[in-house]
Amino acid sequence: xxxxxxxxxxxxxxxxxxxxxxxxxxxxxxxxxxxxxxxxxxxxxxxxxxxxxxxxxxxxxxxxxxxxxxxxxxxxxxxxxxxxxxxxxxxxxxxxxxxxxxxxxxxxxxxxxxxxxxxxxxxxxxxxxxxxxxxxxxxxxxxxxxxxxxxxxxxxxxxxxxxxxxxxxxxxxxxxxxxxxxxxxxxxxxxxxxxxxxxxxxxx
Numbered sequence: 370x371x372x373x374x375x376x377x378x379x380x381x382x383x384x385x386x387x388x389x390x391x392x393x394x395x396x397x398x399x400x401x402x403x404x405x406x407x408x409x410x411x412x413x414x415x416x417x418x419x420x421x422x423x424x425x426x427x428x429x430x431x432x433x434x435x436x437x438x439x440x441x442x443x444x445x446x447x448x449x450x451x452x453x454x455x456x457x458x459x460x461x462x463x464x465x466x467x468x469x470x471x472x473x474x475x476x477x478x479x480x481x482x483x484x485x486x487x488x489x490x491x492x493x494x495x496x497x498x499x500x501x502x503x504x505x506x507x508x509x510x511x512x513x514x515x516x517x518x519x520x521x522x523x524x525x526x527x528x529x530x531x532x533x534x535x536x537x538x539x540x541x542x543x544x545x546x547x548x549x550x551x552x553x554x555x556x557x558x559x560x561x562x563x564x565x566x567x568x569x570x571x572x573x
Contacts, residue, residue: 372420376403379477380488386416389544403480413533415541419481422534424472426527427479430538431472433520439464454512457504479541493552505553510546514561517542521567536564 382403390396400406405417413421441447441455458467470485474492477485485491521538528535543562550557 370407372404372407374420374423374481376417376420376480377482378403379481379483380485381474381478381492382416382480384489385478385541385544388548389414389540392544392547409531409533413531413537415537415544416478416480418479418534418537418541419476421531422479422527424476424481426524427475428468428472429524429527430517430520431468431475433523434471434516435464435468437516437519450508451512454504454509457509475541505549505555507550507555507558510549510555511558511561514542514546518566535567539564539567 386401390399393399400412400414401416403416403420405413405421407421419427435458438455438458441451443449443452458464461467462470473484477483477488521535528538539562543559546561547557549555
């Protein structure tokens with residue numbers, strides 16, 4: 370069975386594959402094709418996600434994520450650390466801009482073609498040059514993942530078509546966060562990527 374969406378290499382695809390390959394014990398056995406095997410008994414890798422997912426689920430998750438961040442308010446009793454993380458995003462650009470840029474990176478890295486011009490160099494520039502060391506910390510990584518957990522739980526409908534998709538997205542997030550932790554020298558917390566946490570139904 371053919372994949373429902375056409376995959377293409379992006380600016381970030383190879384670099385993101387390499388980040389993943391450095392973390393596994395069997396890199397030579399990993400399928401680097403951008404097209405997913407539609408047999409759900411086989412492995413799925415995050416650079417193949419676009420071929421079975423398209424862009425809409427990515428946009429939905431990124432939108433839910435930034436709406437969660439931008440809804441933080443000291444007046445509502447949110448922690449000061451969450452307020453400061455929101456302010457860090459606000460200093461850089463609008464919520465809509467962040468949604469579009471993060472979705473573009475995900476699409477690019479996940480096999481959807483050249484959507485994020487500049488690739489990994491651009492991503493590192495934004496995190497190192499624009500965000501800075503006060504933002505790229507273990508504490509903010511934990512807060513970031515809490516918002517992402519909520520965004521994913523709100524979008525469980527996008528994971529129902531193939532049981533491999535959710536673990537694959539978590540693998541992508543874990544790969545990226547390990548890379549950020551190494552680059553910015555903060556402690557990586559593996560518990561943030563416990564699959565069972567993401568399988569919980571969203572709060573009503």
